[in-house]
Amino acid sequence: GAVVSQHPSRVICKSGTSVKIECRSLDFQATTMFWYRQFPKQSLMLMATSNEGSKATYEQGVEKDKFLINHASLTLSTLTVTSAHPEDSSFYICSASSGETEAFFGQGTRLTVV
């Protein structure tokens, strides 16, 4: 299947700093990318949908100014957690779709804010 690479896989940052997570589609052009969040022992929740070249669409309850999403090219989307706080600690996963087949998931990023 297609490959979606997410980086970094694990990051620890200080409270108040910003963290950027990258999601790349390695062998296909992803017209749409999705970002999910997973709290410990819970399910994955869709945070936002981003289409290349346009603003992301956020799910209800997700702060746009806290979670900045950029999808500047057909192979790269970034999620920036701004002014991170301990409650932002979570597992973040991206998925990418060409619009022609199913979506493929990245390996996930475990963020810990101390």
Added chain:
Amino acid sequence: GIQVEQSPPDLILQEGANSTLRCNFSDSVNNLQWFHQNPWGQLINLFYIPSGTKQNGRLSATTVATERYSLLYISSSQTTDSGVYFCAVETAGNQFYFGTGTSLTVIP
């Protein structure tokens, strides 16, 4: 949004036993996938199954789209089957809505 519920939430099996995991969803969907999440959090795709039945080794899955449910069968369970199993339904926009998950523990 679409509601996706899985049962049971937790399951403990003796090695060698069989099990059935269920996924109910509240609306029509384009597709459905079953995932196994490993201890590192990575989602391992098990089945891409919008309808019908598929089998892969000891695992098989059946989706009855008209009745809005899917089943994952695990036969002759092994300790390596332990982990969390998620079903996720896919909308026309390729968005996935995940179920509540089933945490499976297989004991030797």
